[in-house]
Amino acid sequence: DAGVIQSPRHEVTEMGQEVTLRCKPISGHDYLFWYRQTMMRGLELLIYFNNNVPIDDSGMPEDRFSAKMPNASFSTLKIQPSEPRDSAVYFCASSLAGTGYEQYFGPGTRLTVT
Amino acid sequence: AQSVAQPEDQVNVAEGNPLTVKCTYSVSGNPYLFWYVQYPNRGLQFLLKYITGDNLVKGSYGFEAEFNKSQTSFHLKKPSALVSDSALYFCAVRPTGFQKLVFGTGTRLLVSP
Numbered sequence: 001d002a003g004v005i006q007s008p009r010h011e012v013t014e015m016g017q018e019v020t021l022r023c024k025p026i027s028g029h030d031y032l033f034w035y036r037q038t039m040m041r042g043l044e045l046l047i048y049f050n051n052n053v054p055i056d057d058s059g060m061p062e063d064r065f066s067a068k069m070p071n072a073s074f075s076t077l078k079i080q081p082s083e084p085r086d087s088a089v090y091f092c093a094s095s096l097a098g099t100g101y102e103q104y105f106g107p108g109t110r111l112t113v114t
Numbered sequence: 115a116q117s118v119a120q121p122e123d124q125v126n127v128a129e130g131n132p133l134t135v136k137c138t139y140s141v142s143g144n145p146y147l148f149w150y151v152q153y154p155n156r157g158l159q160f161l162l163k164y165i166t167g168d169n170l171v172k173g174s175y176g177f178e179a180e181f182n183k184s185q186t187s188f189h190l191k192k193p194s195a196l197v198s199d200s201a202l203y204f205c206a207v208r209p210t211g212f213q214k215l216v217f218g219t220g221t222r223l224l225v226s227p
Contacts, residue, residue, distance in 0.1 A: 004157070031213050033214065042217070043158075043217045043220070045215075045216075048213070048214055050213065056214065091157055093157075093158075095213065097213060100146075100163055100165060101146055101163075101165075101208050101213060101215070102148060102160045102163055103158075103215060104160065105150075105157035105158040105159070106157050107156060107157045108156075108157050
C-alpha cells in the first residue's frame, strides 16, 4: 500500500497568493482528516470528512481556508489569500471506520508564506 | 471535555536504559487511546492503541503502553532505549462517538549514546 500521499511536499508562496494542498488517502479508507502543525499551536485538526462529506470543520481558522473532497481518492485544502501566519506543516490522514480508529498520516506539506 | 495531557515537554534517557513517556487522559465512557511517533520532517506514525482487554499493550519498535483506569493514565514505555528512538511522541484519545482523535501537545524524547 502506498500510504497517504500529499503534494506538494514543500510550497513557498507570497502573501496574497492562493495555495492548494492535495491529498490522496489510503485506498478503501472512508475518513479523511486535515491537520496543521506549528511550533506555537502544536497539532490542530482543521476538518474531517466521512465518505467525502465534511463532518466537522470547526477547526478551520478562517473563511480563507476551504477544503473539498470530490471523490474517495482525492481531497484539497485551499488557502486564499494566504498570509505569513499560515506558514506551517499541513498533514492529511485517513482511517477506516470500525477498524480501531487509528489514523494514518501522510508526509505533510511544508508551507511557507513570505 | 475529552482531552489528553502530556506533562513533560522533553524526556532525556541514556541508551540502554528504560524509558517512560507520560500521558493522562480525560474522557467520558470507555477510552480509546493511542500513541504516535513523529521523526523529523515526517508525518505521525501509529505505534499502538488501547481499546479494550489487557492493560499492557504492545506496539511497534518494542514499545508498549500501560493503561491504568484508576489513574487515567496511558504511559508509553520501552525496556531499553535506542538512540534511534529520539523523536516526538504524541498521545491521543478518541472522543466517544466520534471518529476523530484529540492529540496531546507532544513529548520530545532524546536518547543519548
